[in-house]
Amino acid sequence: MVIVRGSLHDHISLSLKGQRGFLLNSVVDPGEDTALAPDWDWQELEEEALDLLKRMLRVDTTNPPGNEALIIDEILEPLLRREGLEPVVLRKKEGRSNLVVRLSGDGSEAPLLLHGHVDVVAADPARWSHPPFDAVEAEGCIWGRGAIDMKQTVAMQITTLLALHRARVPLSRDLIVAVFADEEMGSALGSIWLAETHPELLRAEYALGEAGAYSVHFGGKRFYPIMVAEKGFVWLELTARGEPGHGSMPSRDNAVLRLARAADALGRRPLRFEATPPMKAFVGALADGLGGPKGAIVRSLLKPIPFRALGRALFPDARTADAFSAMLHDTAAPTMLGAGIKVNQIPSEASAHIDCRTLPGQTTQGLIDLVRRRVGSDIEIEVVAEGAPVHIDGSDPLLDAMKGAIASLDPGGIAVTNLISGFTDAKPLAALGARTYGFSPLVLPEGISFAAMFHGDDERIPVGGFRKGLRVFLELVREFCGE
Numbered sequence: 254m255v256i257v258r259g260s261l262h263d264h265i266s267l268s269l270k271g272q273r274g275f276l277l278n279s280v281v282d283p284g285e286d287t288a289l290a291p292d293w294d295w296q297e298l299e300e301e302a303l304d305l306l307k308r309m310l311r312v313d314t315t316n317p318p319g320n321e322a323l324i325i326d327e328i329l330e331p332l333l334r335r336e337g338l339e340p341v342v343l344r345k346k347e348g349r350s351n352l353v354v355r356l357s358g359d360g361s362e363a364p365l366l367l368h369g370h371v372d373v374v375a376a377d378p379a380r381w382s383h384p385p386f387d388a389v390e391a392e393g394c395i396w397g398r399g400a401i402d403m404k405q406t407v408a409m410q411i412t413t414l415l416a417l418h419r420a421r422v423p424l425s426r427d428l429i430v431a432v433f434a435d436e437e438m439g440s441a442l443g444s445i446w447l448a449e450t451h452p453e454l455l456r457a458e459y460a461l462g463e464a465g466a467y468s469v470h471f472g473g474k475r476f477y478p479i480m481v482a483e484k485g486f487v488w489l490e491l492t493a494r495g496e497p498g499h500g501s502m503p504s505r506d507n508a509v510l511r512l513a514r515a516a517d518a519l520g521r522r523p524l525r526f527e528a529t530p531p532m533k534a535f536v537g538a539l540a541d542g543l544g545g546p547k548g549a550i551v552r553s554l555l556k557p558i559p560f561r562a563l564g565r566a567l568f569p570d571a572r573t574a575d576a577f578s579a580m581l582h583d584t585a586a587p588t589m590l591g592a593g594i595k596v597n598q599i600p601s602e603a604s605a606h607i608d609c610r611t612l613p614g615q616t617t618q619g620l621i622d623l624v625r626r627r628v629g630s631d632i633e634i635e636v637v638a639e640g641a642p643v644h645i646d647g648s649d650p651l652l653d654a655m656k657g658a659i660a661s662l663d664p665g666g667i668a669v670t671n672l673i674s675g676f677t678d679a680k681p682l683a684a685l686g687a688r689t690y691g692f693s694p695l696v697l698p699e700g701i702s703f704a705a706m707f708h709g710d711d712e713r714i715p716v717g718g719f720r721k722g723l724r725v726f727l728e729l730v731r732e733f734c735g736e
């Protein structure tokens with residue numbers, strides 16, 4: 254149980270002063286706003302969130318097969334019911350549960366949705382320092398697959414909802430928490446299915462999900478990117494045809510060769526450069542944050558020629574350079590090949606799957622035109638799956654509040670908005686009309702890279718960074734949803 258203490262503000266708490274908006278309250282300030290801001294027992298809330306995180310990390314929800322029901326039905330649903338809440342659990346397939354729970358406000362403002370997924374990608378224990386599903390606490394971190402993608406965010410979201418519920422904080426808008434299955438395999442059994450079949454459960458003015466507000470160390474500064482945009486995807490199957498024949502008498506009319514040339518043409522360099530509005534904002538803020546000559550070099554990355562010339566040299570490693578390049582290009586990556594059944598038989602057909610990613614503003618047809626130009630006219634192109642890019646444009650009170658929250662999370666940190674090259678559950682929620690952001694505040698020390706741990710080995714979360722993140726997350730949600 255959480256005890257709501259008297260009236261002393263914690264040193265990092267954020268207070269309302271007359272009007273809506275974040276003001277950093279850096280000194281102990283007794284007596285102020287006590288009706289609006291419960292004085293949380295942070296120690297107890299943090300322990301509760303850490304305990305929930307560890308319980309979820311100990312469940313192997315590698316997708317496939319996912320088995321998210323082991324968390325949704327056996328941990329989260331009973332936990333919420335014990336507190337008097339009424340979670341809804343829905344599944345398209347046995348074992349693949351999704352959960353939605355709502356805390357009602359007075360309806361004067363539209364809902365805020367917090368969302369996460371509890372499936373994870375595979376982990377090879379041989380490559381890890383600690384077993385990936387034991388939630389070992391060592392070296393100041395909790396280790397486990399899902400520690401940053403993204404069971405930690407789900408633990409924060411659930412703890413936030415429970416804290417507001419127990420303290421009976423009056424809300425001006427509904428607070429919804431949705432926990433999805435199947436994000437790592439494309440969300441067909443999770444957010445996409447739920448948004449199609451039960452949109453009324455998920456409709457919200459704003460949605461906060463993964464991939465945002467963690468520390469990125471760059472050029473001697475700490476940046477906190479809030480995700481405002483994500484690329485789209487277009488998954489293509491290319492087919493080449495040719496004259497079948499015997500392998501002992503090769504001809505140039507060979508489907509395998511034709512397909513190989515097409516795949517090479519696509520993979521040799523990105524399809525198209527564009528400095529889109531979210532990237533201009535992101536790179537501009539990085540440049541401003543760095544200042545001086547470093548800032549000027551970073552700003553030049555918004556032009557294609559300096560990007561190609563400087564890109565590799567500027568970044569600490571090839572992986573970071575590739576990640577940056579992906580944010581500035583429509584891309585195509587050949588990922589699966591198929592042709593032939595016998596070594597001495599030239600097949601009549603060869604096919605390849607291509608993972609194409611589109612920048613905000615690009616359409617599926619525009620992407621196909623680019624691919625067509627690269628591969629020529631004799632390759633068949635079929636769209637297997639697609640998802641539109643997302644870009645949340647302009648400012649709003651929640652974005653301002655998130656920037657304020659980052660200032661309290663790390664007073665020396667710099668909040669920036671950014672674009673991610675992957676995709677998240679934000680896509681179907683944006684399609685329902687929500688302004689979707691990635692916001693999962695976390696302070697990471699310089700030696701721990703978020704990007705490297707995302708689907709990487711030795712995924713882990715610093716306990717101290719998680720505690721701080723929970724505090725600013727709960728205060729952000731309380732202030733944004735509170736009356």
Ligand SMILES: [Zn+2]
Nearest residue numbers: 402403436463
């Ligand atoms: Zn994720």
